[in-house]
Amino acid sequence: MTGGAFARPLPGDGLVAQEGELSLVCAAPDAVTAPLVDALLAALREVAEAGGDGPELVRRAARVLAARRGGRPAACAVAGPSGASGLAVLVSGEAAARVMLADGREMRVGGGPHGPSERTVEGPVASLELALGGAGRAEPRLRLASGVVRGGGLRRAVRRRAASAPPPAPPPADRPMAVAPAPATAVERGPLPPTPVDGTPAGAEGAPEEKVSLIRRHPKRRPGGPRVLGVNCKNEHFNDPRAHYCAVCGISMLQLTLSPFHGPRPPLGVLLLDDGQAVPLEDDQLVGRRPERAPEVAEGRAHPLRMTDAEESISRRHVLVRLREWQVAVVDLGSANGTAVRAPGAAEFVRLPPDTPVELAPGATVRVGLARTFRFESNRNV
Incomplete structure (x- = not known):
């Protein structure tokens, strides 16, 4: 998709609503949940009419959900713009949000068992x-700019908002107004300096120039995952200390x-699901x-990744993909139908013993239950 404010509904049995850049997905109402859905x-409608943003919609939705007494958390999700290019999200019950950042990273938000x-x-x-759970794939020909339709979810591009510049300060009364120089042509101007992730142009007035070592962390790098011991290549890419080649630029x-x-x-x-x-x-x-009901998820130690099959051979809490330092391992959590791994180039799956971490090599395939699989891929070979 390109940067319009429309959404593409996903097939399903819930409700999908879109008003401008504000979005809502919720389970279809029944006799009990109809007041909540309304x-x-x-x-959503009132925030959109008032020109509100994502944080305001999240606050309103949180108040609505907090007023509900008893029962399971309602399945719903809302989202809207925050600031110039961010996004505010609320997820409740058996709903989920996936946010793709412009740099290719993906972030997930799932509803907790005790509240949104x-x-x-x-x-x-x-x-x-x-x-919502069980949503299908988006039909690329469908577009929803405003209104409410039946569906299991939505997918849309997020348009950057133009930042409003403050008005220029008037010149002092005792000093004539300076005349701005004529803008440089494209040839005169030359290439613009690189801009760090915090938005401050390199060499901006008042910002001291920083010298960056080839083997130390760049001071402007966006924070990422947990801190681990690593090394930088000469292009400032952080790598496994055992790596012979940079996983980003290949040097x-x-x-x-x-x-x-x-x-x-x-x-x-990345995990590539079947x-x-x-x-x-x-x-x-x-x-x-x-x-989402597992203690690891409730305590914030892991993200939920739902997999189901027609045979119901996948346990509620089946297998953990565990990251330790630079290694990726799988741990079968005592599932009823087991977890098996097929090494890269191997013909057969090998069943894992329960509660025993087994390191994954890039290209390994993991079978969950009787038939569902995912493959681990990575360019971080050592």
């Missing part, structure tokens, strides 16, 4: 997906004098039929 739709989860994602954000690390330091760990790869879903490995992933 209140959420009213909040709120998150403000710092931008720039490229796209958003809100989905050789063998001729550099490297000094290890603790820095934020980058994603270690249904086409791609999950970046930034944190531990708990895979199962009802992973």
